Amino acid sequence: MVTIDDVAKKAGVSKSSVSRVLNENFEYMSEEMKEKILNAIEELNYTPNSLAQSLKKKKTQVIGIILSDISNPFWAEVLKGVQDECNKNGYGLMVSSSNEDPETEKDNLLMLRSRQVDGVIVNTTGSNLDLFKSLLGERFPFVLLDRSLGGINADTVVVNNVEGVKQAIQFLIDQGHRRIGIVLHTLGNRSPRIERLEGYKQALISNNMAIDESLIKICNLSRGNGIKATEELLSLQKRPTAIFATNEMLNLEVLTGIKKCGLKVPDDISVIGYDDFPWIPLLDPPLSTVAQPAYEMGVKAAALLISNIKRKRKRRPQIIQLEPQLVIRNSCQPPKR
Amino acid sequence: MVTIDDVAKKAGVSKSSVSRVLNENFEYMSEEMKEKILNAIEELNYTPNSLAQSLKKKKTQVIGIILSDISNPFWAEVLKGVQDECNKNGYGLMVSSSNEDPETEKDNLLMLRSRQVDGVIVNTTGSNLDLFKSLLGERFPFVLLDRSLGGINADTVVVNNVEGVKQAIQFLIDQGHRRIGIVLHTLGNRSPRIERLEGYKQALISNNMAIDESLIKICNLSRGNGIKATEELLSLQKRPTAIFATNEMLNLEVLTGIKKCGLKVPDDISVIGYDDFPWIPLLDPPLSTVAQPAYEMGVKAAALLISNIKRKRKRRPQIIQLEPQLVIRNSCQPPKR
DNA sequence: ATGAAAGCGCTAACAG
DNA sequence: CTGTTAGCGCTTTCAT
Numbered sequence: 001m002v003t004i005d006d007v008a009k010k011a012g013v014s015k016s017s018v019s020r021v022l023n024e025n026f027e028y029m030s031e032e033m034k035e036k037i038l039n040a041i042e043e044l045n046y047t048p049n050s051l052a053q054s055l056k057k058k059k060t061q062v063i064g065i066i067l068s069d070i071s072n073p074f075w076a077e078v079l080k081g082v083q084d085e086c087n088k089n090g091y092g093l094m095v096s097s098s099n100e101d102p103e104t105e106k107d108n109l110l111m112l113r114s115r116q117v118d119g120v121i122v123n124t125t126g127s128n129l130d131l132f133k134s135l136l137g138e139r140f141p142f143v144l145l146d147r148s149l150g151g152i153n154a155d156t157v158v159v160n161n162v163e164g165v166k167q168a169i170q171f172l173i174d175q176g177h178r179r180i181g182i183v184l185h186t187l188g189n190r191s192p193r194i195e196r197l198e199g200y201k202q203a204l205i206s207n208n209m210a211i212d213e214s215l216i217k218i219c220n221l222s223r224g225n226g227i228k229a230t231e232e233l234l235s236l237q238k239r240p241t242a243i244f245a246t247n248e249m250l251n252l253e254v255l256t257g258i259k260k261c262g263l264k265v266p267d268d269i270s271v272i273g274y275d276d277f278p279w280i281p282l283l284d285p286p287l288s289t290v291a292q293p294a295y296e297m298g299v300k301a302a303a304l305l306i307s308n309i310k311r312k313r314k315r316r317p318q319i320i321q322l323e324p325q326l327v328i329r330n331s332c333q334p335p336k337r
Numbered sequence: 338m339v340t341i342d343d344v345a346k347k348a349g350v351s352k353s354s355v356s357r358v359l360n361e362n363f364e365y366m367s368e369e370m371k372e373k374i375l376n377a378i379e380e381l382n383y384t385p386n387s388l389a390q391s392l393k394k395k396k397t398q399v400i401g402i403i404l405s406d407i408s409n410p411f412w413a414e415v416l417k418g419v420q421d422e423c424n425k426n427g428y429g430l431m432v433s434s435s436n437e438d439p440e441t442e443k444d445n446l447l448m449l450r451s452r453q454v455d456g457v458i459v460n461t462t463g464s465n466l467d468l469f470k471s472l473l474g475e476r477f478p479f480v481l482l483d484r485s486l487g488g489i490n491a492d493t494v495v496v497n498n499v500e501g502v503k504q505a506i507q508f509l510i511d512q513g514h515r516r517i518g519i520v521l522h523t524l525g526n527r528s529p530r531i532e533r534l535e536g537y538k539q540a541l542i543s544n545n546m547a548i549d550e551s552l553i554k555i556c557n558l559s560r561g562n563g564i565k566a567t568e569e570l571l572s573l574q575k576r577p578t579a580i581f582a583t584n585e586m587l588n589l590e591v592l593t594g595i596k597k598c599g600l601k602v603p604d605d606i607s608v609i610g611y612d613d614f615p616w617i618p619l620l621d622p623p624l625s626t627v628a629q630p631a632y633e634m635g636v637k638a639a640a641l642l643i644s645n646i647k648r649k650r651k652r653r654p655q656i657i658q659l660e661p662q663l664v665i666r667n668s669c670q671p672p673k674r
Numbered sequence: 675a676t677g678a679a680a681g682c683g684c685t686a687a688c689a690g
Numbered sequence: 691c692t693g694t695t696a697g698c699g700c701t702t703t704c705a706t
Binding site for chain 2: 047048049050051052054055060062069070071072073075076077079080083084087092093094095096097110111113114115116249252255256259277278279281282283284285295
Binding site: 001003004005015016018019020022023048049051052053054055056057 | 698700701
């Protein structure tokens with residue numbers, strides 16, 4: 001491995017001077033010296049060891065991100081946004097996954113901090129309150145992404161979930177639906193889930209409709225439960241005329257459940273889903289969804305984090321709220337009499 | 338920040354001793370000292386600075402991965418495999434994206450190397466031959482993923498593309514199809530694309546069928562070109578009775594193109610796609626595809642890289658070839674007379 | 675304008 | 691069994 005000393009020797013100068021050109025401190029440097037050093041670097045094909053630089057400078061130019069599930073296309077898209085923004089600003093990115101497990105989230109957070117990342121973005125499981133508080137205390141920069149944390153006043157990027165759901169439900173109500181089912185994953189401390197349920201309730205209430213608990217299905221994350229929940233909804237005495245699916249996985253499971261019951265969307269039942277993807281228009285039928293600006297979420301989160309890292313004086317936490325958008329396709333129609 | 342010196346002071350010992358417990362060199366250490374140090378660590382809530390450790394040990398316990406496109410669900414799944422394997426082995430992961438651009442790939446490779454990652458996994462653009470050769474020369478560990486590189490004899494994880502396509506095409510031929518279109522993205526140096534076209538040709542040849550160049554559509558990567566290619570295929574004098582789409586994006590575009598022409602799958606035309614996802618069964622119609630073991634690819638690549646990093650003596654490059662699987666759904670049927 | 679020297683936080687001989 | 695010492699590769703005062 002070629003080091004700064006090799007370059008210094010080759011150019012016949014001190015390593016301080018080499019360091020100066022590495023850091024582009026050309027102010028008090030003769031053109032000649034600059035040339036000599038640049039040449040030596042070139043000839044030796046030298047690249048500085050970031051580890052040593054970071055150790056000295058006390059910053060790594062690397063940020064970390066902890067995602068609940070990378071294989072979810074939604075998060076993949078968010079990740080791309082983060083990636084692009086990091087690239088633009090010369091930051092490296094360490095990616096890790098909590099798999100929705102608080103312990104793993106904690107381990108990852110600690111791991112990233114011990115690796116001295118300059119900050120982290122986290123799509124939190126909603127636990128580890130103490131850890132986040134202590135991070136806040138030691139002024140370790142982080143931004144909460146998609147899921148906010150009660151009691152933690154930190155930089156946050158979220159989407160307006162209440163509003164997204166209200167629009168979707170209102171659309172169904174306007175179409176004449178009176179019995180609307182909703183399928184969610186176990187709320188836990190996940191703010192989006194809580195807010196989506198809240199949006200559902202608000203929409204009904206503001207239309208003077210009663211909330212029928214039997215139409216609210218909360219199932220746990222493991223694959224297949226959304227199908228079961230849908231079947232239960234469909235075998236109700238007074239079956240709903242529309243179902244609202246609250247995330248990518250549930251979109252698919254609700255559709256599957258309906259298919260299994262031998263019903264057709266939208267003739268027999270209307271459906272609206274959450275999150276939009278290139279294949280959604282090609283589903284049978286093309287599904288209406290509440291689209292979230294995934295890529296932009298990533299960009300915004302990374303930009304917020306980086307600006308915070310660069311800022312010397314602390315400013316008070318910022319909350320960025322993005323707006324979702326209801327995309328109507330052919331999966332809803334007025335209920336049959 | 339609390340350092341090893343703080344711990345040493347607190348415990349009233351030398352920092353070498355602290356270092357020993359950090360590295361679990363308990364062999365010649367009194368229980369008492371061990372206790373003292375462990376306590377001090379606990380009380381100070383100390384975590385070692387990985388940067389300093391890495392600088393000294395000359396290894397970071399971090400690997401890098403360069404993907405052509407993270408937002409592609411296929412790669413997201415691969416990434417999950419890599420992630421899990423890294424986690425299992427205590428490695429951190431730096432993720433970057435080349436966006437199919439050789440220059441970006443090169444920059445990322447250099448960036449990762451300067452950050453002293455212990456190795457990298459790369460889904461290469463197919464260029465940068467010289468760089469890879471020089472990496473080989475300096476014994477920098479890397480594994481090529483999904484796409485191999487002619488002239489570079491390195492660790493590689495690939496899927497048997499020729500075989501995957503042959504099975505799909507043979508299935509169509511067995512159903513009675515004689516005019517089978519294929520849509521690919523610009524071959525470039527991407528081995529999978531080259532091999533998939535090769536598989537197509539081999540399948541036809543081994544069935545004594547002529548290769549009709551007008552049935553082979555090669556379009557460039559930007560969104561929408563697959564739709565156009567499909568429309569062209571369908572407006573041919575002697576239109577194909579089946580179309581084979583060779584990747585995730587083309588699956589969607591071929592289906593879209595067919596829809597735009599007002600044709601129905603599989604009644605008017607049969608389709609087989611590439612790569613399998615949870616939503617594929619819910620498409621209209623449920624698409625038959627050649628499924629690749631994405632997650633396993635990631636696991637295998639990471640495992641291969643890590644084993645190589647740990648090995649002191651060099652061994653000759655390994656090539657791991659995984660097998661794809663043809664999944665038949667309702668998108669194919671014998672052509673109408 | 676340039677170089678010498680100290681030190682970032684840690685590990686690993688080597689000594690004792 | 692434990693401590694002293696010399697760096698890892700780089701940046702940054704502080705002299706000159």
